[in-house]
Amino acid sequence: MFSRTPRVFAATLAVAALALGACAETNSETPRTGDSRSGATFPVTVGSLTLDQRPEKIVSLSATATEMLFAIGAGPQVTAVDDQSNHPADAPKTDLSGYQPNAEAVAAKNPDLVVLSDDRNKIVDQLTTLKIPVYLTPAAQTLDDSYRQITELGTLTGNADTATDVVQRMKDDITKIVAEVPQRVQAPTYFHELGPELYTATSKTFIGSIYALAGLENIADAADADGTNGGYPQLSQEVIVQANPDFVFLSDVKCCQQSAATVKARSGWSGIEAVKSDQIVELDDDVASRWGPRVVDLLRTIVDATAKVTE
């Protein structure tokens, strides 16, 4: 039975290779060079990536990148997004995976630009071999990283002007929200929960910087002072209880069914200020883990939730 397998396998491979070869060929669409919408002129270059014409079949394997693309008006140019890209609702969600990207599955969409957050499974090399342009949007460390990615996506997709507007609006909104933060003698403390196993993020992380804008103090900073955990330590329960945070923010609501009620029910947590004063904030997991335009919403949520603490 097995003696015939190699031959079948080889034949399958050959067919796949032919199909891939066909995919890799430049598609013969009418070139859109000199597209005057939003003042874009191609070719454009970002870093080492040059696009000769405006991409019309973008594949995004990053939920954050999908949000950025749609925010800057590149939505109509996006043909497929990965299985985690659930915002905006009209994004063309497929079963493509960003966790385990598969070059063949991506190539089958015949994209003229692929946007990725992580280079897993050597996907960048593979797509480059297939002559498919790839732009990486790694997880932002600061807001400036977010602004840069949005701006660069604008340049690459021929939506530079809209992207500039989006970034400016984000900056204005953030300035406005930060201005509402009450002047306090003592900053309220908080614990940001990434998962029920009590992983958290320090002020050194992107999410931590958003809390800092809201004038809050992170109880986890001492746990990863030297940054060996990349800003994401796993805290002992008793350390959290002893630190007595004024607020607990949950970003494991959807993934892991945590809620204000489950936190209150936790053994030994009843004495924490956040539990006593009912200051447990259920965030949207997605908004709290992405670095796209919706960080403004996240900051708004945090500032509104903490506004009542004024002294």
Place this chain on the structure above:
Amino acid sequence: MHQALARDPSLPVVARPAGLRKRWLAVGVLAVFVALVAGVSLGPVSLPPGSVAIELLNLLPGVRLDSGLTEREIAIVTELRLPRVVLGLLVGGLLALAGGAYQGVFRNPLADPYLLGVAAGAGLAVTVVLTLGTATGGALSGLPLTIPLAAFVGSLGAVAMTYLLGVAGGRSRSPATLILAGVAVSAFLSAGQTYLLQRNADSIQEVYSWLLGRLATAGWHDVRLVLPYFLLTSLVILLHRRELDVLSVGDDEAAGLGLHPQRSRYLLIAAASLGTAAAVSASGLIGFVGIIVPHTVRLLAGSSYRVILPLSLLFGGAFLALTDVAARTAAAPQEIPIGVVTALLGGPFFVLILRTARRVLT
């Protein structure tokens, strides 16, 4: 040191004088006590030992002493450390007891809940429940007993597969065959689990938080969850511990003594699998306890299962509770997953057993 305890003349002398066994029993009880004291006194938050002792006394009915601790510090002692230590004692005891029972049933010094594929089976079953649970909006995983039951079904299935592959499949009685079967079953089941997680990326976090370091978030509810299974498992195994000694001589001899070797074997396998499943579902995957502890006990106190099993229960509990103290203080205020600590200790130990077992068993 002479024992004042009178020896029961009706007991057969197995390997060592009974006085020595009694002594080890005392050491085991002492070890559990030491683990208990260390477990509530030590942690990333330093509390005065005297105050901790007073708070423990306050748990007794009618005692009301002032320890000078804040409300939150009291909660750290009674709501976080104490249940965590108790859970460590229960889970460690279960894993060591199950390991010892498997070693007796399979006449194989390398049998361990993890090497037999039990943990992988439990892991796969729980992953199925959690991924289905996410798909059904938490309706399934929200039920209190779903996870331990799934873990039990999964671990029993895995043991059955390993047993059929490794023992029933051939005439071979080599310990290696069973272990290789266990490795194959584990690999197969783990692959199934990985595949499921790939298909349900949104439950990855929940599954992994369950698989790793569940002692870190232990509370009294976990203790309540494990306790009935702990009692049932240890009762069944300890009541049948003499049969393991008979089985180790041989099936024909056991039958000659009026035992039903196959029936005893299945009962012990079911009990050990239930114990492992309860341990896994309460605290995730913690390896090597089931092999380190029974073997250490065997070296110290003799090779009779009548001795090994009760001592494994005590020493296994003490071992895991103390390891957990290390896991939460070594990198304080951060946690080290306890499975990592036991594996670091267990890996080299396993090689040691393998070398000595080769001499003994072939």
